[in-house]
Amino acid sequence: MTAEGKEFRKYCDKVHQFADEIILDRRRSINAQTEEEHAEKKRHLDFLDILITARDDADLGLTNTEIREEIDTFLFAGHDTTASAISWCLYSLGVYPCVQDAVRDEINALIPASYV
Numbered sequence: 001m002t003a004e005g006k007e008f009r010k011y012c013d014k015v016h017q018f019a020d021e022i023i024l025d026r027r028r029s030i031n032a033q034t035e036e037e038h039a040e041k042k043r044h045l046d047f048l049d050i051l052i053t054a055r056d057d058a059d060l061g062l063t064n065t066e067i068r069e070e071i072d073t074f075l076f077a078g079h080d081t082t083a084s085a086i087s088w089c090l091y092s093l094g095v096y097p098c099v100q101d102a103v104r105d106e107i108n109a110l111i112p113a114s115y116v
Helices: 001-030 035-044 047-051 063-096 099-109
Strands: none
Touching: 001 035, 001 047, 047 063, 063 099
8 A cells, every 4th residue: 555556556557458458459360360361370379379269178268367367477487587597697607717707708709899
């Protein structure tokens, strides 16, 4: 109920609204495809397409909220994994100065000095 909490909720709602618009747009796009177009595109489905077209044994699909929650899980899990990997890499470079020197030398050999 704090001001910060209300601001956080407002921004979460904006992000959810944006995601919902993307899901609805993609759903409309998939529904507008002919059977031939759908069969052709099946080879190139992305994660959102798979979630939208998935059906259970009762032939029920996921709701837009369920799709958004699945996408949120993948996005945040990916960010957490990436952050952990970068942190571990930086820690390891700090612990092993000889490896840090080798990495620096390789970067310097690959990237022109004008970019540094």
